[in-house]
Amino acid sequence: MLCALGRGAFGAEPVVVTYPKLDGGKAYNNRLAYFESLLALALESSELPFVLKPYGLPMSSADRNRQNLQQHVYDVAWIHTTPALERSLTAVKIPLLKGLIGWRLLFVRAEDVAAFQQVDSVEDLRNLIAGQGYDYPDNSILTSAGLELRTGLHRDNVVQMLLKNRVDFFPRSITEIYDEWSLLGEPGLAIEQHLVLRYPSAFYFFVRKGDEQLAAALTKGLRTAHENGSFDELFMRHFGEYIRHSNLEQRKVISIPYPRLDERVELDKQGYWYKLNNERAAPVAHR
Numbered sequence: 001m002l003c004a005l006g007r008g009a010f011g012a013e014p015v016v017v018t019y020p021k022l023d024g025g026k027a028y029n030n031r032l033a034y035f036e037s038l039l040a041l042a043l044e045s046s047e048l049p050f051v052l053k054p055y056g057l058p059m060s061s062a063d064r065n066r067q068n069l070q071q072h073v074y075d076v077a078w079i080h081t082t083p084a085l086e087r088s089l090t091a092v093k094i095p096l097l098k099g100l101i102g103w104r105l106l107f108v109r110a111e112d113v114a115a116f117q118q119v120d121s122v123e124d125l126r127n128l129i130a131g132q133g134y135d136y137p138d139n140s141i142l143t144s145a146g147l148e149l150r151t152g153l154h155r156d157n158v159v160q161m162l163l164k165n166r167v168d169f170f171p172r173s174i175t176e177i178y179d180e181w182s183l184l185g186e187p188g189l190a191i192e193q194h195l196v197l198r199y200p201s202a203f204y205f206f207v208r209k210g211d212e213q214l215a216a217a218l219t220k221g222l223r224t225a226h227e228n229g230s231f232d233e234l235f236m237r238h239f240g241e242y243i244r245h246s247n248l249e250q251r252k253v254i255s256i257p258y259p260r261l262d263e264r265v266e267l268d269k270q271g272y273w274y275k276l277n278n279e280r281a282a283p284v285a286h287r
Helices: 029-046 062-070 083-088 139-144 155-163 177-184 212-228 230-246 259-266
Strands: 003-005 015-023 050-058 076-080 089-092 103-109 129-133 148-152 170-173 189-191 195-198 203-208 252-255
Touching: 015 029, 015 076, 015 212, 029 050, 029 076, 029 203, 029 212, 029 230, 062 076, 062 083, 062 089, 062 203, 083 089, 089 212, 103 155, 103 177, 129 139, 129 155, 129 170, 139 148, 148 155, 155 170, 155 177, 155 189, 170 177, 177 189, 203 212, 212 230
Parallel strands: 015 050, 129 148, 195 252
Antiparallel strands: 003 050, 076 203, 089 203, 103 170, 103 189, 103 195
């Protein structure tokens, strides 16, 4: 199935751009729909004549996406970035979620909500145990800050670890935690109301090495969408309610450094990264 014919010069042969059409379940439908819409917007804004072609598959790991791109199964994918991915693929280094994947609210046990009112720093979090999936890209960010992790096979497994007192909290991006909450419906599970963890983290569009035309088109298109406001319009349409519901301005921000991306956030002048109060960047607390 071909869709989304992009505008281009009259008579120009459109480029077929294949992307993964993922089945993420109800918890991730909104985010996946956003990524698909943003891909179309970026290509339309690039003025590259194109046809988008979806390639259906279940939710896929970063490593599987890497292999599929390198093996020409599809041409572009949105992936949570890591140093290894940026070495093996070409990343379009404009954060698709404005870095919101690194703004984390906490799943906690309902009985512990009051106790978390006393948590105000990374030092306090070091006295607790965080739950994470074993292959989450941000595990190294948390451990480098001195946090203790226990990992599970997948999200639902980590939730059960939390409810069974094996971990004390489970950080989730504000782009996903509310949809997960509505889906899980676990008695005894709560979203903590006092804190937000913040660290630089990003989803990027990735293409295989050597596909310079597509990388350049995506870069141009995303920049243009930022400049004309269509990026933020799409972003807020999908995530504005989550941001408002999170009351980030009233939460204690615990910032965790990640030197590989800290500078990109600090030097951001184009509004690529989400910030509070129109400030230059949320402060980063080093160890």
